[in-house]
Amino acid sequence: MRKTEAMRGFECVGCGRCCQPKWYFQRLQKADIERFAGREDILKYVGDRRKFPVDENQKYITPCPFLKDNRCTIHDIKSDFCANFPISEGVIQGIGCKGILHKDKKIKKA
Numbered sequence: 001m002r003k004t005e006a007m008r009g010f011e012c013v014g015c016g017r018c019c020q021p022k023w024y025f026q027r028l029q030k031a032d033i034e035r036f037a038g039r040e041d042i043l044k045y046v047g048d049r050r051k052f053p054v055d056e057n058q059k060y061i062t063p064c065p066f067l068k069d070n071r072c073t074i075h076d077i078k079s080d081f082c083a084n085f086p087i088s089e090g091v092i093q094g095i096g097c098k099g100i101l102h103k104d105k106k107i108k109k110a
């Protein structure tokens with residue numbers, strides 16, 4: 001997994017909450033687009049200025065179309081934003097994330 005140092009100790013409980021409402025709206029980085037090469041099933045949701053995921057009218061889609069049974073179906077290839085979500089302790093608290101951020105970041109290497 002592509003984890004930032006800050007999120008190395010984070011343990012997701014897979015509730016799917018962050019993939020449902022506005023929090024997951026994101027702008028993809030160049031590396032994300034390159035990783036999606038050949039994946040038309042994903043690229044069709046990439047809109048103007050790398051907004052993701054959007055429909056044909058550039059409207060954000062919620063919940064995320066890749067969320068099935070509260071699981072990400074593109075887990076291994078998903079964006080760096082998603083791979084590092086929830087990004088910070090502030091966001092964890094702000095969205096009511098139930099995941100656990102181990103204070104000793106060496107406990108759980110991603």
Ligand code: SF4
Pocket residue numbers: 018019024064065066067068071072073074075078079082
């Ligand atoms: S791509 Fe996966 S992790 Fe990212 S918002 Fe969609 S379902 Fe959630």
Ligand code: SF4
Pocket residue numbers: 011012013014015016017018019085086096097098099
């Ligand atoms: S809200 Fe937190 S615990 Fe739930 S899926 Fe998202 S990151 Fe994982």
